[in-house]
Amino acid sequence: MKILLLKDVEKLGKRGDVIEVKDGYARNYLIPKGFAVQATPSIIKHFQDINKLKEEVKQKKIIKLQAIADKINRLTYKASLKGGKEGYFGSITNEEICEFLKSKDIEIDKKQIELEEPIRTPGVYDVKINLGEGISGVLKVWVVKKEEK
Template sequence: MKVILTRDIPSTGRKGEIKEVADGYAKNFLLPRGWAKPASTAIVAQVQAQRESELRHQQEKKQTIATLIPLVKKHSFTLTVKTGKDGQIFTAVHPEEIEKAVLTFAHTQPGGAIIDEHDIVCAEKPIKELGEKQVRITFGRGADGASFPITILVTGSDEN
């Protein structure tokens, strides 16, 4: 029986794959648990169209990331933290804040709306002092990703 897997199943296949399995395995195990759907010609065509759409989306994202990387490298990001009267910092600049700043910048660029928060990773420790810092980020996922330093300027604002 041909089925479309709705989740990864060890020694059977990955989610979205069309597999030929024994009738008993499909009827007694996969279908009742919702781990697979019978593969009719309409569903097979739908799955193939979805795969092609995902592939086009990935290619578009790859091209967008390639055009955004030089822009992100050149841009200097300014983040403001609260400071006391003596210039002491009350909070640190966390990696999530850096990722959000890069994501916001990416969304302002042409085609940048396709980038999501999972495409930008900053694995640095929180920044606890004012001034200009070099921070390494990874832009993109997997083999399409690029890791490079960006400039972060941490400025203070008096808390009143």
């Protein structure tokens, strides 16, 4: 019997594969457990159409994420830390960077910002922002000493 796999099945194939199995195995195990359906031309076409739509949606999402990454790559965030003879007070955190990006109409979650620990010293930092689907942007963060008045 020809079947279309709905889920990955060990030693048989991956989701979407059309394979030939014994009738009893298909009727008594694969189909009742929801691992497969009998492969008719209409079901195969329907499954291919669904996969095509999913791929189109994924491609649109990737294009959108790439545009956001390009926008992030062009941005520079200038922040300041209070400092004295003893050192610097405060830090630049994921939340601050997230708020800066929100002000530039870029909505991301603070967990997407790859900052191992808060920035506590002046300097120039490249902060990686993981947008998903293997796409990331790098925000340049300039941290300067806040001028005391």
